[in-house]
Amino acid sequence: MGKKYVYSFKEGNKDMRHLLGGKGANLAEMMNMGLPVPNGFTVTTEACNRYYEEDGKLWDELLEEVNEHIKEIEEELGKKFSDLENPLLFSVRSGAVFSMPGMMDTILNLGLNDKAVIGLAKSTNNERFAYDSYRRFIQMFSDVAMQIPKVLFDTVLDDVKAKKGVKADTELDAEDLKEIVEKYKVIYKEEMGEDFPQEPMKQLEYAVGSVSESWNNPRAKIYRKLNNIPDDLGTAVNIQSMVFGNMGETSGTGVAFSRNPATGENKLFGEFLMNAQGEDVVAGIRTPQPISHLEDVMPEIYEQFLNISENLENHYKDMQDLEFTIE
Incomplete structure (x- = not known):
């Protein structure tokens, strides 16, 4: 067994922030206090440093470790990652040892694709919610992991609302949201020269890679220099099972x-x-x-x-x- 780079929330505690980052260490601490924390796992700060040694690539043993942790959560929740019936979805967040600006923002609803969105609609009996989650995921993933300007997506959303004569996103129905999803995928293809990734593990790899990349973006680097934070601390990545606040008026x-x-x-x-x-x-x-x-x-x-x-x-x-x- 090689070096361990992935810890489930059940394995960590608040004193492990150098390895798990601030967010990962505290999520683990709260989980072990018995608080209702959605289960997940943390890719350590050491993995971020090794990512740079591997020339910006995730290595096979790391991906195997991540897979093992996904399986554990699947078993616990009785869902399958990106499933066609009852999909398990994840949020991905960066978590440096000290909080700092410029680090990667959150990606929610990771694991959705053209098939899993139908599974989400079926399992929750709520088609509007499923497509709302998918359009949010495409926009966040594109913005956060691929640096596609957010304004391109906001313009589409505003146009659809204007066409329908509504002000709030919540006034759009499932059909409107399906139209938005299709338009968002077109933007992605125009900007990236390829289709929006449908393979959930690929989505996760891109997201984890982006968190590690954000450790060395100009804003983060300047902030560390100003505050005497060492460059070799690295950032952790927190991958947590999704709970949904957008399922309707009771969420x-x-x-x-x-x-x-x-x-x-x-x-x-x-x-x-x-x-x-x-x-x-x-x-x-x-x-x-x-x-x-x-x-x-x-x-x-x-x-x-x-x-x-x-x-x-x-x-x-x-x-x-x-x-x-x-x-």
């Missing part, structure tokens, strides 16, 4: 602090959106609700979130900054 997503960061008042502070995915809250397309309003909309969920927040504060002995999804 949502938000960000919160365990207390008010400006005054220190011991009261949840933050905002959320129903029927949304993470980037909607920060993108400014729709106006989020204050977190206190969640108590009116979903009192049990609010209570659960409040308990988790207090639990984390007691555990870490500090104010917490939380991202959450309600499925």
Whole structure:
């Protein structure tokens, strides 16, 4: 058995940030506290450094390790990665030891393709949601992993909304979203000279490679120089099973602090959106609700979130900054 480059969340803890990055170490810590963290695994900071030694390629043993961890999650959740019946999808996030600007953004819904989107629609009985997730994935993957300008996709989305005479993305139906998906694939092909990748492992390889590449992009390099952060720390990659905030009006997503960061008042502070995915809250397309309003909309969920927040504060002995999804 060669060197270990991939750790499941169950194997890590908060003291392993040099290996698992800040995000990976804390996801593992929360998992082991028994909190509802969607299962996943972390590709270590050492793998990022080796990626550069391998001339920007992922090597076979690493991909085998990743495959093993995918199989474990498939068994646990009773889903198959990118399946035609009940697909398992992943989010991919970078996670450096110290948080820094310029690092790769998140990719959500990885594993969707022309077939898995039908499986997602079937397994959830929600075609609109499935195609909404697919159009988001194509745009994020293209922007984040392939550096295709986001504005090309936003223009298509705005045109379809204008044609239909609606303002919000949530007013588009499944047929509108299918049309957007097709147009997004055309943009990808025009920009990249090849079709949008349909093979899920290929999608994952591109995404993991992009995180490693983002470690050495100009913004990250300048930031490290200004803050005396060593160049050889590398970044980890967190691959986590998806939960969906965009399944309808009983799902949502938000960000919160365990207390008010400006005054220190011991009261949840933050905002959320129903029927949304993470980037909607920060993108400014729709106006989020204050977190206190969640108590009116979903009192049990609010209570659960409040308990988790207090639990984390007691555990870490500090104010917490939380991202959450309600499925």
